[in-house]
Amino acid sequence: MTLPADLAVPAYGAGTLADVLPSAAAALGVPVERDGLPADPLGLTAALAGARKVAVLLVDGLGADLVRAHADLAPTLAALATPAGDLAAPCPSTTPVSLTSLGTGLPPGSHGVLGFVTAVPGEERTLNHVQWADDPDPRTWQPRPSVFERVAAAGVEVTAVAPYAFAGSGLTAAAYRGARYAGTVGAGDLAGRVLEALAAAPRTLVYGYTAELDLTGHVRGVDSPSWRAQLALVDLLVRQVVDGLPADAALLVTADHGMLDVPAATRLDLDAAPELTEGVRLLAGEPRARYVHTVPGAAGELLARWRELLADRAWVVGREEAVASGVFGRVDDALADRIGDVVALARGTWALTATEREPGPSRLVAYHGSLTATELAIPLLTARGRALV
Known part of the structure; x- marks a missing residue:
């Protein structure tokens, strides 16, 4: 049964979320092998030439279509460069799958986090990957090395900046292992800790995560005043990071999926x-x-x-x-x-x-979760420190 025209297969290795960290690693001089997929399919070695520090900020739920539709509310995002055009989320287009694809640089079929909730084979139960603690063991359930581990092994200081609530979770272990975890208590703390981590060593890779836009969309809808207000706050967060970038640093802003209201x-x-x-x-x-x-x-x-x-x-x-x-x-x-x-x-x-x-x-x-353009299309936006402009 052929995939219908309104759904699309993510182009793994040629412009998906799984390509972001490998391309960023390549820009830092650490090419990562990932089952034969290209080392730098997004061309970030050229786009970020000279960068010795890279921050990747993932805004949960920030679909590319939503950014374009509300450019007036997000002038900082609208002004950032787009070196590779829109990227695609993996399938299913949902947070645990996307974060693990980001962290490993691999499609879901290779890392094994294949849904928000999946069956545990051989057992009469399911696993919710967001509520996951240590059963199954994250290193058994998702045994593939992360990009963070391999970049850290090359001597780059690697930090994951995300809410304290996710420290030590199964999903964090599956997706972010190899990175030092820096917990946050809010958006301002996220901006501050990302900038601190960028300045902590001569060569750094920093990952930052914020969930409020996605949560607001789920609860209020993406066509709501609350969601639009939250987008404006995301734009402020990004502006704070851009304004504080070290001279030899670059910022990448991306997302894990888009989303749509369901009547x-x-x-x-x-x-x-x-x-x-x-x-x-x-x-x-x-x-x-x-x-x-x-x-x-x-x-x-x-x-x-x-x-x-x-x-x-x-x-x-x-x-x-x-x-x-x-x-x-x-x-x-x-x-x-x-x-x-x-x-x-x-x-x-x-x-x-x-x-x-x-x-x-x-x-x-x-x-979200399916393969419509609204759910799949995610941005890749870049800003560069003053020494790289």
Whole structure:
């Protein structure tokens, strides 16, 4: 079943979030091997020529389409250079997948964090990667080395600046290991600690993360006064970092995904549709990127039923077809069963909620996870210190 025209396969190795840190590392003189993918596909060695310090600031939920639509609220972002155009988030376009692709420089099919929630093979349970602590062991669940580890091994000072709440989490260990973790208490602290880390050594790679824009979008919607006000605060944060850049430093601003509002008319509640849940053993993923694990022998029948009943509301395929499509990149055989027997990626503004099993997520206003342009397109914006201009 061919991917519909309104969904796209991320171009791994040729302009995705997974290419950002390897390209930044190359600009610092540390090319990173990553399963044969190019070392600097974004051309940052040339774009950041002379930089001895690089900061990568990831703004959760800052889709490229949203930045362009609200340029008046974000003049700093609008004025930054775009050396490689828009990038693409990985699949599914969701935070745990994206952060691990960023940190490892690899597609999801190689690092194994394949969804917001995935099944734990061999066990009758799921793993929420945002609530993950130490079970499964992060170094077993995601065994690939990070870009941070390899850059640090080359003598570059490496720091991850993010909220204290995420220090020591399973996702932090999977995505950021090798970086010194500097906890933050707010946006001003993030700006200050990023600048401190940039100044801490002659050669530095600093990663910064802020989540408030994404949270505001989920709770209030991206077409809300609250979201627009939060975007203006993000722009102020970026301006503070730009204004404080050391002379030989460069800043990259990117995101993990875009997002879109989902009206009531395009929400389908799986818990109110027994014809869609008969034969389901585990429901994983999230409303716009569902993984369905079936009871033994039910996969074929359930796939046919989901295709018929969802029709053009989602791209519905079996696991093998999803893997063959390339949406996850090359999938290691040992990781494939983390993907559902049936995969459903939402089209348009549809969301496959589950109001009984997932009451909190089902009440959100905006979502992401699928492969529409609005969800996939993320910015790569750059600023340079005065010695590099």
